[in-house]
Amino acid sequence: MMAAAGGCYLGVDLSTQQLKAIAIDDNLNVIHETSVKFDDDLPEFGTQDGAHVHSDKLTVTTPVLLWVKALDMLLERMKISNFDFSKLKSLSGTGQQHGSVYWKEGANQTLKNMPDDRSLHQILETSFAVKESPIWMDSSTTEECLQLEKSVGSPQNLADITGSRAYERFTGNQIAKINKKNPEDYKKTERISLVSSFVASLFLGDYAAIDYSDVQAWMVIMHLSLTGSVSPYYVKRFGFNSECKVIAFTGDNPASLAGMQLQQGDIAVSLGTSDTAFLWIQDPKPTLEGHIFCNPVDSNAYMALICFKNGSLTREKICDESASGSWDEFAKALKATCPGNNGNLGFYFDVMEITPAVVGIHRFNAKNCKVSKFPKEVEVRAVIEGQMLAKRAYAEKLGFKVCNWRTKHAKLAPYMEGEVNVLLRYVECSADVASHPQIELYLMTVDFS
Incomplete structure (x- = not known):
């Protein structure tokens, strides 16, 4: 054009x-x-x-x-x-x-x-x-x-x-x-x-x-x-x-922070090759997890960021293994299981993770016993909830107060219907495991495919 x-x-x-x-x-x-x-x-x-x-x-x-x-x-x-x-x-x-x-x-x-x-x-x-x-x-x-x-x-x-x-x-x-x-x-x-x-x-x-x-x-x-x-x-x-x-x-x-027009009190979750959670802050408190950067928009403010290396490629791998590579089937499997995954929890680190610095696949059943595999529907929810729980845990370590909430709204890029369904389920999982009444959750750039 x-x-x-x-x-x-x-x-x-x-x-x-x-x-x-x-x-x-x-x-x-x-x-x-x-x-x-x-x-x-x-x-x-x-x-x-x-x-x-x-x-x-x-x-x-x-x-x-x-x-x-x-x-x-x-x-x-x-x-x-x-x-x-x-x-x-x-x-x-x-x-x-x-x-x-x-x-x-x-x-x-x-x-x-x-x-x-x-x-x-x-x-x-x-x-x-x-x-x-x-x-x-x-x-x-x-x-x-x-x-x-x-x-x-x-x-x-x-x-x-x-x-x-x-x-x-x-x-x-x-x-x-x-x-x-x-x-x-x-x-x-x-x-x-x-x-x-x-x-x-x-x-x-x-x-x-x-x-x-x-x-x-x-x-x-x-x-x-x-x-x-x-x-x-x-x-x-x-x-x-x-x-x-x-x-x-x-x-x-x-x-991303600038393009999303974030303000103090906003959190953005970027789903890409790596996943990042970032937000606008005024009073930085550096810790051993996460990062504090200069704010790209306001020279008197700061940007907090937590980065997770195992992002879209990990989700894509689970989609291939548990949903025949179809995001429509992935979304259906996610919807078919309940929040909390009946106590089943998974951590999926295909490559050395940044936060925490570990590698390997770790699955635990409701009795907190390590298991070698999950049913396909359980696997799908486990990877999504495990990733969101990690974001919550490390956000809390940076000093954020997290309580029960529902997503205020999500901004979605124009993806195909099947991928949007996955995104909507991801938003719901996010709401199930982490939030705050004063915080807006934005889903921005996504690299599922």
């Missing part, structure tokens, strides 16, 4: 499994949407669910050039669909948090002088000191985490300073690991970007500043300025407006 006559704005999201873009006009009408799914559209990189899980089952990375080539493909698809880039007034976006990109010496000069007759991935093929970027799913930096916490006296001291204790996926620990285990690669690095500022850098043709809210997921406190206009490369190759401004990109979770 072509851009609106009055101008438009582009938003880009680099998530774990795909790169997405959405354009809106001056009246906030959506005028274009497109995406690139990494596994399907870029099979030459051999990713599964957008990542490489290494043999130790702890190291998880994504090839940097996959992300670069995905941007090539995204823009080409927009061009083929006759999107009018000349109407763009500004662009911004988000990226999966914690992931890091290591620019090789000389990369900035390459960015500043990109020839418009070549694709981005051809131009930047040799511009990265580390070919495989560590991402948020990585759990391989326990040693670095312990050293960091020891250096400041205790895990709680680190949380008081940065908003979080040391987590394996946090960028500072990933940098320390690379410096220790791959010192030659580290020496060749002239700049380190977060995923969000990496994409912004591609559009700028220069190293982009890091958003203040996203940088706390680095576990380094710093302040950098906003960015500038789009690189001449995009003006010549795609017809961008030379005055199109590149606004600093942020992390996906801060962007």
Whole structure:
């Protein structure tokens, strides 16, 4: 679809499994949407669910050039669909948090002088000191985490300073690991970007500043300025407006808080490859579970966040095993069982979890005895209730008072009927296991399929 006559704005999201873009006009009408799914559209990189899980089952990375080539493909698809880039007034976006990109010496000069007759991935093929970027799913930096916490006296001291204790996926620990285990690669690095500022850098043709809210997921406190206009490369190759401004990109979770227009007293639950529960707070009390970030909207407020690594992929696995891969059947099974699951409880950690730091499948019957399997209907409710109970438990640890409630309302994206039914049942499960009369529960972005 072509851009609106009055101008438009582009938003880009680099998530774990795909790169997405959405354009809106001056009246906030959506005028274009497109995406690139990494596994399907870029099979030459051999990713599964957008990542490489290494043999130790702890190291998880994504090839940097996959992300670069995905941007090539995204823009080409927009061009083929006759999107009018000349109407763009500004662009911004988000990226999966914690992931890091290591620019090789000389990369900035390459960015500043990109020839418009070549694709981005051809131009930047040799511009990265580390070919495989560590991402948020990585759990391989326990040693670095312990050293960091020891250096400041205790895990709680680190949380008081940065908003979080040391987590394996946090960028500072990933940098320390690379410096220790791959010192030659580290020496060749002239700049380190977060995923969000990496994409912004591609559009700028220069190293982009890091958003203040996203940088706390680095576990380094710093302040950098906003960015500038789009690189001449995009003006010549795609017809961008030379005055199109590149606004600093942020992390996906801060962007979600801003996009949902949360206020103090609101909670949002994001169901994706990882699940997150986040909320707006004024008086942060850092603990050893969860995180405190700068609020992306109000510089005088904060954002609390709890992240769970085993999210949509775990639900999808149970759907495949217990509902033949049908979300309609999954929803029926969920509806057929009662809240509380007759005392059956399950914890499903297919990969090393963040909160808590455990791995494995753990099922318990009503007598609190561990069992090896559940009936299919019980399994379906067990995974949903187990995930929601975890969100409640860790929210309470952060100081939230939880009592009996029902969901005030839920905002749902336009998904297929079967998936919506699952979402509605998820809302009801949420209401059964956790809430507060003054808290609104929003279900926002969902990645069931």
